[in-house]
Amino acid sequence: MRIDLHTHSTASDGTDSPAELVRNAAAAGLDVVALTDHDTTRGHAEAIAALPEGLTLVTGAELSCRMDGIGLHMLAYLFDPAEPALLAERELVRDDRVPRARGMVAKLQELGVPVTWEQVARIAGDGSVGRPHVAEALVELGVVPDVSGAFTSEWLADGGRAYVEKHELDPVDAIRLVKAAGGVTVFAHPLAVKRGQVLSEASIARLAEAGLDGIEVDHMDHDEATRARLRGLAQELGLLTTGSSDYHGSRKTCRLGEYTTDPEIYGEITRRASGAFPVPGAGGPAA
Numbered sequence: 001m002r003i004d005l006h007t008h009s010t011a012s013d014g015t016d017s018p019a020e021l022v023r024n025a026a027a028a029g030l031d032v033v034a035l036t037d038h039d040t041t042r043g044h045a046e047a048i049a050a051l052p053e054g055l056t057l058v059t060g061a062e063l064s065c066r067m068d069g070i071g072l073h074m075l076a077y078l079f080d081p082a083e084p085a086l087l088a089e090r091e092l093v094r095d096d097r098v099p100r101a102r103g104m105v106a107k108l109q110e111l112g113v114p115v116t117w118e119q120v121a122r123i124a125g126d127g128s129v130g131r132p133h134v135a136e137a138l139v140e141l142g143v144v145p146d147v148s149g150a151f152t153s154e155w156l157a158d159g160g161r162a163y164v165e166k167h168e169l170d171p172v173d174a175i176r177l178v179k180a181a182g183g184v185t186v187f188a189h190p191l192a193v194k195r196g197q198v199l200s201e202a203s204i205a206r207l208a209e210a211g212l213d214g215i216e217v218d219h220m221d222h223d224e225a226t227r228a229r230l231r232g233l234a235q236e237l238g239l240l241t242t243g244s245s246d247y248h249g250s251r252k253t254c255r256l257g258e259y260t261t262d263p264e265i266y267g268e269i270t271r272r273a274s275g276a277f278p279v280p281g282a283g284g285p286a287a
Contacts, residue, residue, distance in 0.1 A: 006244030011043030015249030079183025182275020218243025
C-alpha cells in the first residue's frame with residue numbers, strides 16, 4: 001500500500017481542487033490519501049464525491065498552533081468535524097486569516113512592495129487565505145523567485161518584516177480537542193528548521209505526555225540526519241512515525257506520494273480514531 005497522509009487543496013492553499021486532488025492521487029498510484037487543509041474541512045465533501053475506486057480518503061485538517069512562542073502545525077485525522085468545541089476553535093483561526101493577510105499586505109506596502117489585497121484575494125480564490133497566497137503575490141511581482149523565497153526574515157517568516165500574528169491554538173489544547181472529537185494527532189514536520197524556529201525535544205516530550213499520537217518524520221523539509229533523530233525520539237516517547245508529501249499542487253515542488261506512511265502505522269491511526277472513518281472510493285464522476 002502507498003499511503004500519503006498530508007495534502008492540501010484549494011480549500012486552503014493548494015492549487016488542485018479537492019476533486020482534482022483525489023483523481024491525481026489515484027493517478028500517482030496511491031492507495032490512501034489524507035486531505036488536511038489548513039484549519040478547515042470544507043474540501044472533504046467534494047473529495048468524497050469524486051473519490052475514484054481503489055483510493056481511500058482519510059479526512060483531516062492541519063491545525064495552526066503556537067507553543068513557547070513558536071508556530072507549529074498539528075495534523076488531525078478522522079475527527080468528528082461537527083464536534084462543537086473543535087469546530088469553534090477552527091472557526092476562530094479561519095476568521096482571523098483575512099485580517100491577518102490584510103495586515104501583511106499593509107506591511108509589504110510600507111516596505112515599498114506594490115502588492116494589493118485584490119491580488120492576494122484573487123490568488124486565494126475560495127480557499128482559506130494564508131501566507132502562501134501572499135508569497136505567491138510576491139512571486140508574481142518578481143520580489144522573490146519562488147514561494148519558499150518569501151518565507152525568510154526579510155519577508156513572511158515568523159518574526160519577519162511583513163509577518164503578522166494570527167489566532168493559534170495551544171497544541172496541548174489542540175490535542176485535547178481532537179481527542180474529544182474522536183481524532184488522532186500527528187505533529188507535522190516538527191524539525192523543519194528551514195521554516196524558522198522549531199520546538200525543542202523537551203517540548204515535543206510535553207506534547208507526547210499530553211496525548212500526541214505521532215510525529216511526521218519522512219518529509220521534504222527533513223534531511224536524513226533529522227529523520228534518524230526523529231525516529232529515535234519517537235521510539236523514546238512511544239510515538240507513531242508517519243511520512244507524507246505535504247502536497248500543495250503547483251505551489252510547491254513536492255509530488256503526491258513522494259514520502260509515504262507504513263501500512264502498519266496507518267492501521268494504528270485508524271484503530272485509534274472514533275470520530276470518523278476512512279472513506280473507500282466508489283468511483284467518482286469523470287473529470
